[in-house]
Amino acid sequence: MSITASLVKELRERTGAGMMECKKALVETDGDLEAAIEHLRKSGLAKADKKAGRVAAEGVVIAAGNEGNAVLVEINCETDFVAKDDNFLGFAHRVAELALESGHDSVESLSGTEFGDGDTVEDRRQQLVAKLGENIQVRRIAHMRIDGGTIGHYIHGGRIGVLVGLTGGEQDLARDIAMHVAALNPQYIDENAVPADVLEQEKNILKAQAEDSGKPAEIIEKMIVGRLRKHLAEITLVGQPFVKDGDQTVGQLLKSAGAEVVGMVRVEVGEGIEKEESDFAAEVMEQARGG
Structure with a gap:
């Protein structure tokens, strides 16, 4: 016909x-x-x-949220070009909305969620792979849920997403601290959140460094205490100088506002993925030869 x-x-x-x-x-x-x-x-x-076996280390982080509930979703592709494609971005935003609405914490469970017109998220992902010609993956979902608190989010360039949960604080403050987390990437909220084994390992390193100085034991002990305090300030959110005002720490800012950080999530596109090194010129030559 x-x-x-x-x-x-x-x-x-x-x-x-x-x-x-x-x-x-x-x-x-x-x-x-x-x-x-x-x-x-x-x-x-x-x-x-x-x-599916091709490395997908580019992409976007998308945030979605409502009162007391927010989510970050990382969607990966192979190139920055596709990461800016309207079809890819439309898919990513819809997936984030569905993750928020459904409450699914795993990619596997979210994949079976209805996307629209009878298709699931996985159906649409496969269709997008066929359309754009790249490996596209919904890599991870990070939820934050707080009763009676405030969640602020910040997305930097589509590649870094942060959620910060506060009690006793306003939305603008939560967003400012999320921006700080995006910029300085603290590993823990405060000293109490640092695991005991991490703390012990750092103490042993500092002790070995101090003993090499040849100073008396009482001086070495003071050196260890001082250096450990400095290290903890560097790796904890509340100990770091606030990115928008270096004259005060984040902890001092929170205290003045009567607020406390009760949750922190940071997601960066491609972190932990080993990228393939490619020779672009060689690839072009091979294609030109019909390879």
Whole structure:
């Protein structure tokens, strides 16, 4: 049968696939729209499986939230170019909304959530892989839930996302502290949050350094105490100088506002993923030779 432009258009609208892929699918299914949709889904799954092993260390972090509940979602792709694509960003924002609404904490459970028009999140991810030609993954979800408190969020350049939960503080303060966390990346909220083994390891390192100085034992002890205090100030949120006013620490800022940080989450695109080193010029030459 004849494949009309309106049929191709309808298939594109329903699947998000490219025009040529839609036309080809309709030809192969003799113009049967539902069969063409199934064909494209299978094709998308095959392409998604083929690309799944490729490193996806670019992407975005998206925040979504309402009163007392917020979420960060990291969606990865292979290149910065795709990370800025409207289709990719639309998918990422919708996934963040669904993560917030559903309350799912795991990517696996979120993948089966309905995305729209009968598709799941996983269906749409596979379709996006087929459309954009890159490995795309919903990598992780970070929730924060606080009763009777305030959650502030800050996204830096789409690549770093932070949630900060406060009690006794306002929204603007929570956002300012989230900005601080994005910039200085404190490892812990305060000294009480530092694990005992981490503290002991640091003490042993400082002790070995101080003993090498050859100073008397009582001086060494003072050196260890002083250096440990300085180290804790560097790695804890409340000990760091506030990024917008270096004359006061975050702890002093919180005290003056009658507030306390009760939660902190920081997500950065691609952290922990080993990126492949590629020779772009060599890749272009290989493609030019038909390799």
